[in-house]
Amino acid sequence: EVQLVESGGGLVKPGGSLRLSCAASGFTFDAYTMNWVRQAPGKGLEWVSSITASSTYIFYADSLRGRFTISRDNAKNSLYLQMNSLRAEDTAVYYCARDFVTGGYFDSWGQGTLVTVSS
Amino acid sequence: SYDLTQPPSVSVSPGQAARITCSGDSFPTKNAYWYQQKSGQAPVLVIFEDNKRPSGIPARFSGSISGTMATLTISGAQVEDEADYYCYSRDNSHKGVFGGGTKLTVL
Numbered sequence: 001e002v003q004l005v006e007s008g009g010g011l012v013k014p015g016g017s018l019r020l021s022c023a024a025s026g027f028t029f030d031a032y033t034m035n036w037v038r039q040a041p042g043k044g045l046e047w048v049s050s051i052t053a054s055s056t057y058i059f060y061a062d063s064l065r066g067r068f069t070i071s072r073d074n075a076k077n078s079l080y081l082q083m084n085s086l087r088a089e090d091t092a093v094y095y096c097a098r099d100f101v102t103g104g105y106f107d108s109w110g111q112g113t114l115v116t117v118s119s
Numbered sequence: 120s121y122d123l124t125q126p127p128s129v130s131v132s133p134g135q136a137a138r139i140t141c142s143g144d145s146f147p148t149k150n151a152y153w154y155q156q157k158s159g160q161a162p163v164l165v166i167f168e169d170n171k172r173p174s175g176i177p178a179r180f181s182g183s184i185s186g187t188m189a190t191l192t193i194s195g196a197q198v199e200d201e202a203d204y205y206c207y208s209r210d211n212s213h214k215g216v217f218g219g220g221t222k223l224t225v226l
Contacts, residue, residue, distance in 0.1 A: 035215070037215075044203075044205060044217060044218075044219050044220040045154070045156070045162065045205050045207075045217040045220070046217060047207075047214065047215030047216065047217060050213070050215065057213070059212070059213050059214050060214075061214065061215075062214075095161060095162075100167070104150060104152070104167070104168070104209065105150075105152040105164065105167055105207060106154075106162075106164070106207075107164060109161040109162060110161065111161055112161060
């Protein structure tokens, strides 16, 4: 069974940093593109970033303006999101999501981790 | 940037057909995908590649594309279909794009 478990969320002050992790199990992690998707309270889904299986290609939403960095450690079956210069508008549930094997969409999601940016 | 536009809400009575639209300039060149999200839960894929249904998704869910409009149809909507629905696609730069979401009410 595919499992994606996010961790690392919490309360952080504006301008602060946070690193999210996603532990993957139940599938061959190093064969899949992985993604982060977020959802602000009461708002819609927003794609944040994706990283291909070997980290060859990385993509970010334009709205992030270089503040976030996605990475992965295939030896540890883990995905990460380093978030810097956090703003109130970054407050959201952050989901880890696996791409379908041939790409195009997300076929598995974690349950999410809440990040709250507030003073 | 590439935008997908959905109506904020759709309301139907149980047993009626519910149609949720998603307008995007890259359709039909790019595929449309649909996710269902119930309160407090992670999204669930209900349609992929415009009109294909994943295993386990009831047959009353279907998808179509006409021109620049993708449509999710729930034939004979049930109370348990009440949820937020999001269309999704990818732009030419491999970046993901979600529509704003449509709240479906069945009552």
